[in-house]
Amino acid sequence: MAHNEAAVEGAAVLEALFHQSPRDLMILDTKLRILRINGGTTAVHAPPEQMVGRHLTDVFDLSAPGEVEAMLHDVLESGTPARGHLVGVRPKGVPGPEYQFSVSASRLEDAQGRILGVLTEVLDVTENEKVRARLRVLGSVRVRVGQTLDVVVTCEELVQTMVPDFADIAVVEVVDAVVRGEEPPPSPLASEVPLRRAAFGRSGGEEQVQAHPVGDVRALPFPTPYAQTLADLQPRLVALGPETPWLAAVPPRAAAIRASGAHSLITTPLTLRGTVLGLMSLYRTDPGDVYDEGDVTLAVAVAAHTALCIDNARRYTREHTIALTIQRHLLIPQPATRTTMETAHLHVPSETGGGGGFDTFALSGARTALVVGEVAGQGIHAATTLGQIRTATHSLAALDLEPDELLARLNDTAVNLVQERAALPPGDPMPLAGSCAYAVYDPLAETCTIALAGHPPPVIAHPDGSTEVPLLPSGRPLGSTEGPPFAATTVPVTDGTVLAFYTPSLLNSSRSPDVLQRVLAHADRPLQELCDDVLYRLRDDTRHGDVILLLARTRRFPADQVASWHLDHHPQAVAAARTHAQHQLTHWGVDEETAYTTEMIVSELVTNAIRYGTPPVRLRLIKDCTLTCEVHDNNALAPRLRHAKTIDEGGRGLFIIAQLAQNWGVRYSHDGKTVWAEQLPRATPPRPQQRSP
Numbered sequence: 001m002a003h004n005e006a007a008v009e010g011a012a013v014l015e016a017l018f019h020q021s022p023r024d025l026m027i028l029d030t031k032l033r034i035l036r037i038n039g040g041t042t043a044v045h046a047p048p049e050q051m052v053g054r055h056l057t058d059v060f061d062l063s064a065p066g067e068v069e070a071m072l073h074d075v076l077e078s079g080t081p082a083r084g085h086l087v088g089v090r091p092k093g094v095p096g097p098e099y100q101f102s103v104s105a106s107r108l109e110d111a112q113g114r115i116l117g118v119l120t121e122v123l124d125v126t127e128n129e130k131v132r133a134r135l136r137v138l139g140s141v142r143v144r145v146g147q148t149l150d151v152v153v154t155c156e157e158l159v160q161t162m163v164p165d166f167a168d169i170a171v172v173e174v175v176d177a178v179v180r181g182e183e184p185p186p187s188p189l190a191s192e193v194p195l196r197r198a199a200f201g202r203s204g205g206e207e208q209v210q211a212h213p214v215g216d217v218r219a220l221p222f223p224t225p226y227a228q229t230l231a232d233l234q235p236r237l238v239a240l241g242p243e244t245p246w247l248a249a250v251p252p253r254a255a256a257i258r259a260s261g262a263h264s265l266i267t268t269p270l271t272l273r274g275t276v277l278g279l280m281s282l283y284r285t286d287p288g289d290v291y292d293e294g295d296v297t298l299a300v301a302v303a304a305h306t307a308l309c310i311d312n313a314r315r316y317t318r319e320h321t322i323a324l325t326i327q328r329h330l331l332i333p334q335p336a337t338r339t340t341m342e343t344a345h346l347h348v349p350s351e352t353g354g355g356g357g358f359d360t361f362a363l364s365g366a367r368t369a370l371v372v373g374e375v376a377g378q379g380i381h382a383a384t385t386l387g388q389i390r391t392a393t394h395s396l397a398a399l400d401l402e403p404d405e406l407l408a409r410l411n412d413t414a415v416n417l418v419q420e421r422a423a424l425p426p427g428d429p430m431p432l433a434g435s436c437a438y439a440v441y442d443p444l445a446e447t448c449t450i451a452l453a454g455h456p457p458p459v460i461a462h463p464d465g466s467t468e469v470p471l472l473p474s475g476r477p478l479g480s481t482e483g484p485p486f487a488a489t490t491v492p493v494t495d496g497t498v499l500a501f502y503t504p505s506l507l508n509s510s511r512s513p514d515v516l517q518r519v520l521a522h523a524d525r526p527l528q529e530l531c532d533d534v535l536y537r538l539r540d541d542t543r544h545g546d547v548i549l550l551l552a553r554t555r556r557f558p559a560d561q562v563a564s565w566h567l568d569h570h571p572q573a574v575a576a577a578r579t580h581a582q583h584q585l586t587h588w589g590v591d592e593e594t595a596y597t598t599e600m601i602v603s604e605l606v607t608n609a610i611r612y613g614t615p616p617v618r619l620r621l622i623k624d625c626t627l628t629c630e631v632h633d634n635n636a637l638a639p640r641l642r643h644a645k646t647i648d649e650g651g652r653g654l655f656i657i658a659q660l661a662q663n664w665g666v667r668y669s670h671d672g673k674t675v676w677a678e679q680l681p682r683a684t685p686p687r688p689q690q691r692s693p
Contacts, residue, residue: 024101024122027108030115032056032072063088063098072105075118081106086129090288097288100129134298137166141302146309149316151179154309155198158280158302164203166298167282169260172199174270174278174310176217181317184275189230194219195278202260209259211252220279221249229267230276235303237296238265240283257283264291268303272311280306323383324349339624340443340555341368344527346535348509348547355382355434356503356546357390361397364667364676366443366557366624369397372501372550373436373455373478385432388417389478393438400667403438403451404488407475410436411453411486414479434478437501441493443557444622448499451488453478456504461520463496469517495556498523498530505545509538516549527551561588561623567606569615577606577619581629588623594681597660598629601677604657605631608675612637626662626678634672 027036034051051059062068064087071082082105089099102123108116145157155172162170173195178184185193196217200210212218220227224246225236238244240263247254262283270278280303284291343360355375363369371393375385392413396406418432435455441448450458450470454477461467470491476483493499500516507513519533534549563584567573581602585595602619609617613633622628657664661677668674 024124026120026122027117028056028072028120029117030076032069032118034059035117061090063090068103071103072118072120075105075107076115079107079109086125097290099124100126130294133165134294137162138298138301138305140165141305145306146312149313151310151313151317152198154306154313155278158306159199159201162282162302163201166295168204168285169202169262169283170200171197171281171283172270172278172306173220173281174198175276178277178310178314179317181314181319181321184272184277184311184314187230187233187269187271187274187276189227189276191222191227192219193276198278209256211250211256224249225265225267226279226281229269230279233269233271233276235266235268235296235300237291237293238267239263240265261285263287264289266291266296266299268296268299270303270307270310272307277307277310277314339561340366340557341441342527342553342555343370344531344551346531346547346549348535348538350505350546355386356505356548357386358501358548358550359390359393360550360552361394362625363397363440364400364628364663364665364678365630365674366562366622366628368441368443368552370439370441370499370501370550370552371436372503372548373434373453374503374505374545374548375432375434375478385417385434389414389434389436393436398665400665402488402668403440403449404475404486407436407438407451407453407478407486410438411476411478411480415481418479432479435504436478439499439501441499441552441554443555444562446493446495446554446556447490448493448554449488449490451475451486453486454480454483456502456507458502459500459516459520460491460493461498461500461517461523463494463524465521465523467517467520467523493554495554496524497554498527499552499554501550501552503546503548506534506538506547506549508545509547510534511537511539523553527553557622557624562620564618564620567610567617567619569610569613569617571610573610573617574603574606577602580619581621584621590623590627590681594627594679597679598627601629601657601660601679602631604654605629605675605677608654609633614672623681627681628676628678630674630676632672632674636668636673 025036025038026034029035033053033055035053037051056062056068056072057065068085068087071085074080075082082103085103085105087101087103089101090097102125104121104123106119106121108119110116140161141158144161146154147157148154151174155174158172159170175184175189176194176196179196179198194217197212197214200214202209220230225238228234229236240247240257242258247257260283262285264284266282268280268282269276270280280299282291282299341360345358347356347358349356357371357373359369359371361369371390373386373389375382375389389410392410393406396409401409414432414434421432434453436453437450437455437458438453439448439450439458450472452472452474454474457470457472457474459467459469470489472489473484473487475486498520500520502516507515512518515534515537519530519537523530525533530551531549538547563580565577565580567577578599581599582595585598590598598621606617606619609631612635614635616634618632620630620632622630654664657677660679662680664675664677666673666675
C-alpha cells in the first residue's frame with residue numbers, strides 16, 4: 001500500500017513539473033527518443049504530440065549533435081547528472097534564428113534500479129548568451145583596437161576584431177582629412193566631404209566582394225543610410241532585401257550586397273566631440289542571424305572606443321607631421337659646397353620623430369662652421385627645442401666666438417630654457433637635455449677647432465687612408481649646470497681630410513661600433529657614396545633617436561685668392577694699404593665700384609688699427625664667395641660703433657664700414673683681434689657685341 005502511494009505521489013510531482021515548470025522538460029528513453037515534452041520549447045514550432053516517439057536529432061537541429069548525444073549516453077551509463085551544457089538549437093527544417101539552451105540531464109530509474117531513460121531540463125539562455133557574446137566582443141575591441149598610433153591600422157584592427165564574432169562583413173570608412181592628421185569636420189557632414197575606405201573584412205574563405213577597393217576615396221551618395229548616419233550622427237539598423245529602395249542610389253554597393261547575401265546592416269558613425277571621423281558598416285549574411293537593438297547598442301559602444309583611438313592616431317599623425325615639417329626646415333636640404341669644403345649628410349629620422357639636427361654655415365675669413373647635435377624627447381617639443389638651439393647657435397656664431405665659448409653661452413641659453421620648463425605644470429614636456437658638437441674649419445690655417453657638449457668626438461679620415469678618433473675633452477651636456485667646463489681642441493687637417501660628425505644613435509643602430517672607421521678607410525670615394533655605405537650597414541630595427549651623419553671633406557684655399565701684407569705702425573701705412581688693395585683687386589678683376597668701396601673699407605680699418613691698435617698690423621684680402629677685408633692688430637680692445645655728432649672731426653670709421661659692407665665684425669684670438677668686413681662682388685656685365693658694318 002505504501003509503495004502504491006509513493007508511486008502516485010511521484011506521478012503527481014512529475015505532472016506538476018511538466019505543467020507548471022518555467023523551464024522546458026523532456027523525458028527521453030534509453031535510445032534518446034522523446035517520451036514526453038511539456039511543449040514550451042521555443043525552438044520547436046510543432047505540437048508536443050507530433051514529437052513523441054521521435055529521436056532527439058529528428059526534432060531539433062543541434063549545433064553539435066554528437067556532443068549532445070555523447071553527454072546524454074554518459075548520463076545513462078554513469079548515472080552522474082550533467083549540469084548547464086550549452087547547446088545551439090534551431091527548429092528542424094524551418095528557417096529561423098539559432099537559440100542557445102542550457103541543458104541539464106538526470107537518469108531516471110524505477111524502484112528496482114532499472115534504467116528507464118533520462119530527464120532533460122532545458123533553459124533558454126539565448127539573450128544571456130547574446131549579452132555575454134557582446135561583452136566579449138566589446139572586451140576584445142578595447143584590448144585589440146588602438147594598439148598603434150596609425151589611423152588605417154586602427155581601422156584594420158577593428159575589422160579583424162568584429163569579423164566573424166559580430167559581423168560577417170565589416171567596412172570602415174574614414175574622412176580622408178583625418179587619415180592625414182587634419183582636424184575632423186563638424187557634423188553634419190557635408191555631402192561633398194570625401195571618405196577613404198580604410199578597412200574591409202569578410203568571414204569565410206570565399207572571394208571578397210567589395211563595392212570599392214580599400215584605399216578608394218569618394219563621398220557617400222545620398223539618399224542612403226550611410227549618408228544619413230553621418231548627417232544626424234544616429235546609428236541605423238537596416239533590413240536589406242531585393243526591394244530596398246535606396247539601393248538604386250548606390251549601384252556598386254547594391255551589387256556587392258546582393259552578391260554577398262547580406263540581409264541585415266548596422267551603420268554607426270565614428271564621432272567624437274561633435275566631429276565626424278568616419279563610418280562603420282556591419283553586415284550579416286546568415287539568414288538565421290539578424291541584428292537587433294541590442295546589437296546596435298554594442299555597435300555604438302564599439303564605435304565610441306574606435307573613434308577615440310582614431311582621434312589619438314590622428315593627433316599623433318598631425319604632431320608627427322608638424323614635427324617632421326619643423327625639423328625638415330631646420331635641416332639644410334643640401335649643404336652648400338664651398339671652395340674650401342665639400343659636405344654631404346645622412347639623416348634617418350626615428351619612428352617617433354626625434355630631435356636630431358645638423359648645420360653648416362659660413363664664417364668670416366673663409367671659415368666654415370659644422371654643427372651636429374640632438375635634444376631629448378620627440379615630436380613637436382623636440383623639434384621646437386631644436387629650432388631654439390639652432391637659432392641661438394647662429395646668433396652666437398655671428399659674434400665670432402671660439403667654439404668652447406660658444407658652447408658655454410649656448411649652454412646658458414639651454415639652462416634658461418630648462419628653468420622656463422620647470423615653471424610649467426606637471427605633465428608638460430620632459431626637461432631639456434641635449435648634446436652638441438661644434439667645429440670651425442679654417443682653410444687658411446689648415447686647422448679644425450672642435451668643442452663638445454656631452455657629444456661623441458668625430459672620426460677623422462686622413463688622405464693616406466688612416467682614421468682616428470681624437471681624444472677630445474667633452475663638456476657637460478646642454479642644459480646642465482654641473483660637469484666639466486667646455487674646452488676647444490685644434491687639430492691639423494690637410495687637403496682631402498674627411499671629418500665625420502654624427503649623433504649617438506648612429507652607433508647604437510650600427511651592426512658594429514667601428515662602422516664609421518671601416519667605411520672611411522676608403523675616404524677617397526664621393527661623400528654621398530660614403531653616406532650610403534653607412535646607411536646600408538645600419539640595423540633595420542626601431543631607432544630611438546635620429547641617425548645623423550655629416551661628412552665634410554676639406555679643401556685647401558686657392559693661394560691666388562688670398563693676399564696679405566704687414567703694415568708699419570705709422571699713419572703713412574694707410575696709403576700703402578690702399579695701394580696694395582688697389583693692385584690686388586685689379587689683378588683679381590674686381591669691378592670698379594666694388595674696388596672703390598673696398599679701398600674705402602681698407603682705409604678706415606687700417607686707420608682704426610694704427611690709431612687705437614697695437615703693432616704689428618696686418619692686412620689680408622680674401623676673394624671667395626664674398627670679398628673679405630681683414631685687419632689684425634695685437635690690441636684685444638674691441639672697437640665700438642659710434643654715431644658721431646655733426647661737429648665731430650672723427651668717429652665715423654666703423655659707421656662708414658657698416659654702411660658700405662654687407663657684414664662686418666670682430667674676431668678675437670690669443671694674439672689680439674681681427675676686424676673684418678665682407679662684400680658681395682657685383683657681377684660684371686657682359687661686353688656688348690660689335691656688329692659688322
